[in-house]
Every structure is written in C-alpha cells, then in structure tokens.
Amino acid sequence: MDGAAAGRYGKQVLFRPIGINGQAKISAATVTIIGLGALGTVSSSHLCRAGVGRLKLVDRDFVEIGNLQRQLLFDEEDALKRLPKAVAASEKLKKTNSEIVIEHEIADVEPRNVEALVAESDLVIDATDNLETRFLINDACLKNEIPWIYTAALGSTGVVMSIVPGQTPCLRCYIDRLPPAGAIASCDTEGVLSMTTAAAASLQCAEALRLLVGLKPTEGMLYFDVWERSFETFYIDRKDDCPACGLGKYEFLDGTAYSFTTVLCGRNAVQIQPPAESEIDLELLADRLQQAGEASYNGFLLSFKAEGYELVLFPNGRAIIRGTTDEAEARNLYARYIGT
Ligand SMILES: [Zn+2]
Secondary structure (H helix, E strand, O other): OOHHHHOOOHHHHHOOOOHHHHHHHHHOOEEEEEOOOHHHHHHHHHHHHHOOOEEEEEEOOEOOHHHOOOOOOOOHHHHHHOOEHHHHHHHHHHHHOOOOEEEEEEOOOOOOOHHHHHOOOOEEEEOOOOHHHHHHHHHHHHHOOOOEEEEEEEEOEEEEEEEOOOOOOOHHHHOOOOOOOOOOOOHHHHOEOHHHHHHHHHHHHHHHHHHHOOOOOOOOEEEEEOOOOEEEEEOOOOOOOOOOOOOOOOOOOOOOOOOOEEEEOOOOEEEEOOOOOOOOOHHHHHHHHOOOOEEEEOOOOEEEEEOOEEEEEOOOOOEEEEOOOOHHHHHHHHHHHOOO
C-alpha cells in the first residue's frame, strides 16, 4: 500500500473508480456549495472529508434551534450565538480538514451575485430550498458551462439530478416555469425528515465525486422515498425549445423573472433584498432602534423585536422578517424600521 492509500483518503483511494488519479483530481477541484441547511451541511461535510481542494460555502441565514433536527454540522451553541450558517459551517469544516481551502460567503444568491459566486468552480452543489434560486443557478451554470447537481427534499422524498451543460437536459427541460405561490407543497406544510435530506445529500455527493474524477454523470432524475424505501429514475430528452438550454434565454439571471422578496420555507418569515446594495452601520442602527423595541447587534447581524415580529438585518441591507409570511406586510415593516 503506498502513501495515498494509507493516508487520510485511504479508503476512498482504494475504491477503484476513484483510485490515486481520481483523488488527485478531487484535490485539485473547486466546488461551490449554495445553501448550508439540511442538504448543505451534509454535502459540505462529505466533500470536505473527501478532500475537495477548495470549497466555497455560501449561505444567507443564521443558525436556530429548529435547524438542529436535520442540519448535521450545527450545535446548540451555534444556535444560541445565532451564528451565520456560513461561519459556523466553515469553522467546523476547518477543524475537520486543515489540508484544504475553505472559503465562506454570507450572501443571498441572487441575479447580481450568482455568477461571481460560482466563478472558478468545477462544480456547483445545489443545497437551496426553493425553485427560484435553483432556476437562477441553472441559468448561471449553463451560461458559464459549469456542471451542477440539483437536489431537493420534502417529507420522506427526495430528488437528485446532475446537470452538465451541453450533455444532459437542464432543470428547465424538466420543470418549465415557476409554479404560482402556494401551488407546491413545502416543508412548511409537509415537514422533512433528516434521513431524507442526509440521503439526498449523500447521493448528491456520490454524483459529485463521479463528475470530479471525470466520469459521465448518471442519467435521469432520481426520485426516492426513505419511508417507503423506494427508488425510481425518470428520463427525458433535452428540449430544443427549453428557454434556458435550448434557446439560451436566461430569464432568472437577467432578472426578468426574479423577485427580491422570498417567503422562507418552514420559518414563518420573509426575506427582503433591497434592489440596491448598501452598507449599513448596524451598531449605530441598533442604538437607534432601541427606542422602538428590543435591538441587539452580535458583530454579524442586528436583531430587532417589536410588535410580535423580529427583524434580522445584515450589513448589506438584506433582512429576514420573522412572524409573517405576508410579503407586503414584511416590506411594510422593513420600510418602517429600516427605511429604504
Ligand atoms: Zn433545458
């Protein structure tokens, strides 16, 4: 047994489809993981331990106690400190593998920043929780010819599919357009098991290693149910009239199809992204907001409680407004306390 097979990645190197050559490719790769919730905490842990040379972690949210049931990198202390998920995940992963480069970004992925976030990536991991962001990733990855792996979970069911520009159908070949609000089930109404999200993330990362070592993606969209223990794969062909991969219209990336208010799945909360970037002095604002309610600043974000709502504000002006799923009400609260 030589050095590589005996070392940190020994068991993985012994697996023949990877081997020493595959491990070298994995070590040379850059992977961007978008979302560090139930899917992203498991996927980032797998890819970190597998030795992906450079991991870019992106998430917009902070850790809460209700996350711990399924977000396997976080603990009670992270929730108590309300650490941004990108920070908490990056700290844990750096302790797990100091031989790789781990970068993090506290950001909401949206049309203005998605291309910069996926730039230089050999692969993008979708660990988001909504279709709108996935359509945006689809556009950005098609345009920049970056493979990405779509993954979603709900209740006991999950889907996984590799999308390789120019080779496979894209997400919009499968799902033509965004369904109207409230038309699809969400983890708000259906809940989700940690076994579902962990299984989906594991299948996603097996697929990731396949692509990183230079093998073809598996075909079709895998659908599984951990409760019924069933697996099925659906196949379709690329569509010539697909707006994204067929006609080259990136409607989510160019912003024509993209909204800046998002109801957050399972959170009784709405996120507001102001149309123009700003740089807010949160410490100063926290002082000012003390007049109107309970305000605190933890070095990363400002929390403000009033009228039965909580506004959590980030330095670039993005806010998560808890206690409502009404987008207009959330916009109203934002305008009242934060201003535009
Ligand atoms: Zn397509």
